[in-house]
Amino acid sequence: MIKKAIKNRKGISIPIVMAVAVILLVIGAVIMSVASGNLGTSNQEKNTKQAYFVAKSSIDVIDRSIRNGDMGEHIKNMVLTDLINSGNTAVNKNWGPFTLQVSFSGKGLGNFSAEDMQITFKSSSQATSGSGSNLQSATVTINEMKVSFKSLYNDRESYRVTVTYSYTGYANIQNGSRTWGTETWTLVDIK
Amino acid sequence: MDTGRHKIIKRISGNKKGEILIESIVSFIIFIIVLIGVTAFVLSSVNMNKEADISNRDLENEIKAAENDTAPVTGTGTMTIVFDGNTFYENINIKKQTAITYFSPKNDEKTTHQLGEETMASIAQKFAKARAGSLPQTDGAFTGERIDGVDSSDPNAGDGFAFAVYTALTTEQKSFADLISWSIVNTENGYYIFFVADRHYTSLEGATGVKVYKYDMKSTKYQYTGAGSVDAGRVSSSGSGWSSWNTTVSEWQ
Numbered sequence: 001m002i003k004k005a006i007k008n009r010k011g012i013s014i015p016i017v018m019a020v021a022v023i024l025l026v027i028g029a030v031i032m033s034v035a036s037g038n039l040g041t042s043n044q045e046k047n048t049k050q051a052y053f054v055a056k057s058s059i060d061v062i063d064r065s066i067r068n069g070d071m072g073e074h075i076k077n078m079v080l081t082d083l084i085n086s087g088n089t090a091v092n093k094n095w096g097p098f099t100l101q102v103s104f105s106g107k108g109l110g111n112f113s114a115e116d117m118q119i120t121f122k123s124s125s126q127a128t129s130g131s132g133s134n135l136q137s138a139t140v141t142i143n144e145m146k147v148s149f150k151s152l153y154n155d156r157e158s159y160r161v162t163v164t165y166s167y168t169g170y171a172n173i174q175n176g177s178r179t180w181g182t183e184t185w186t187l188v189d190i191k
Numbered sequence: 192m193d194t195g196r197h198k199i200i201k202r203i204s205g206n207k208k209g210e211i212l213i214e215s216i217v218s219f220i221i222f223i224i225v226l227i228g229v230t231a232f233v234l235s236s237v238n239m240n241k242e243a244d245i246s247n248r249d250l251e252n253e254i255k256a257a258e259n260d261t262a263p264v265t266g267t268g269t270m271t272i273v274f275d276g277n278t279f280y281e282n283i284n285i286k287k288q289t290a291i292t293y294f295s296p297k298n299d300e301k302t303t304h305q306l307g308e309e310t311m312a313s314i315a316q317k318f319a320k321a322r323a324g325s326l327p328q329t330d331g332a333f334t335g336e337r338i339d340g341v342d343s344s345d346p347n348a349g350d351g352f353a354f355a356v357y358t359a360l361t362t363e364q365k366s367f368a369d370l371i372s373w374s375i376v377n378t379e380n381g382y383y384i385f386f387v388a389d390r391h392y393t394s395l396e397g398a399t400g401v402k403v404y405k406y407d408m409k410s411t412k413y414q415y416t417g418a419g420s421v422d423a424g425r426v427s428s429s430g431s432g433w434s435s436w437n438t439t440v441s442e443w444q
Contacts, residue, residue: 038239108285
């Protein structure tokens with residue numbers, strides 16, 4: 001009887017401890033996996049938001065360049081030059097798509113990029129005085145000007161955006177020098 | 192009365208007690224090691240969760256700051272846009288937070304250096320169009336030896352290409368071009384833009400021994416020589432005494 005009892009207890013504690021250990025390790029691994037997933041989701045969320053702000057910031061700068069800067073000035077002059085070159089008193093035209101290259105420089109912007117930037121628009125220009133190389137004044141209207149691009153953060157997270165503008169303006173030309181008056185750029189839509 | 196049988200049982204019993212003790216100790220050690228491991232797992236998980244929580248809370252605050260544009264400016268930079276053969280440099284304020292970095296337009300004038308770079312790049316791009324026969328207000332492709340910027344704002348002066356290049360510049364670039372003297376000259380190594388960086392010579396003016404820069408339209412780098420000359424506003428160089436290639440023009444700093 002004693003022999004049997006002793007025989008039964010022999011080596012039983014190690015398997016029990018091993019079983020408990022396996023259970024504990026599995027529980028620990030599950031907890032760790034969930035926590036790691038949370039952190040991963042949090043980082044993913046951060047990167048996605050960062051891509052959104054690359055897009056938003058880029059739109060702010062492009063908006064300024066179109067409404068009060070070089071890009072807008074270049075676009076309206078393209079339309080006016082086209083009217084002059086045509087020799088006609090009125091021109092309606094679809095432009096683009098023009099492909100633009102964008103780059104960023106500055107501390108902290110190393111992982112920022114913008115790809116596939118394109119501009120398309122429809123123009124309508126009308127001479128109000130003179131025509132061709134003797135054009136003295138004209139109205140310029142730009143409709144459905146779409147600026148679209150894809151912002152990227154770390155070359156992975158991306159955000160695609162399309163901004164639509166319209167423009168109306170009046171130009172006077174004297175000795176080849178152009179003066180613009182009564183003009184309005186309107187931001188129609190952001191998608 | 193002690194029998195042999197009892198002695199054997201005692202010995203076996205004694206032996207088993209020792210084995211159980213060793214077994215218990217081994218089990219205890221295994222348990223402790225596993226417990227330490229699992230505790231480390233759990234603590235690490237708690238830290239990760241805490242980090243994720245803090246990260247989410249910070250992110251939320253930083254997003255609010257970015258949406259309302261209330262984050263402090265931490266630096267400045269440039270957004271460069273190349274469109275239809277023009278290079279536009281837009282100055283920006285960088286607002287770097289812990290998680291979110293964003294930027295906004297910097298409402299100030301461009302630096303002389305930026306305007307200079309922009310103007311040179313634009314002239315180069317218009318010239319490329321002229322060579323391809325696609326520059327507005329010109330007939331056919333440019334095949335000549337030089338285009339001189341002097342009086343280029345006058346539609347009745349020069350060969351028409353200078354006026355066409357000048358007209359295609361933006362207002363800012365035109366103003367800058369009015370302050371310098373420039374000529375696009377064909378050399379044995381191809382076309383370069385020669386320019387005097389700090390003075391505009393009219394068609395009635397000239398000088399020798401002036402500092403003339405050479406702009407390489409491919410590499411966008413500059414060289415200068417003190418042996419340049421301006422004849423009736425047209426910029427030339429003796430072709431000797433050139434500096435090494437640089438990315439800047441000292442007069443524009």
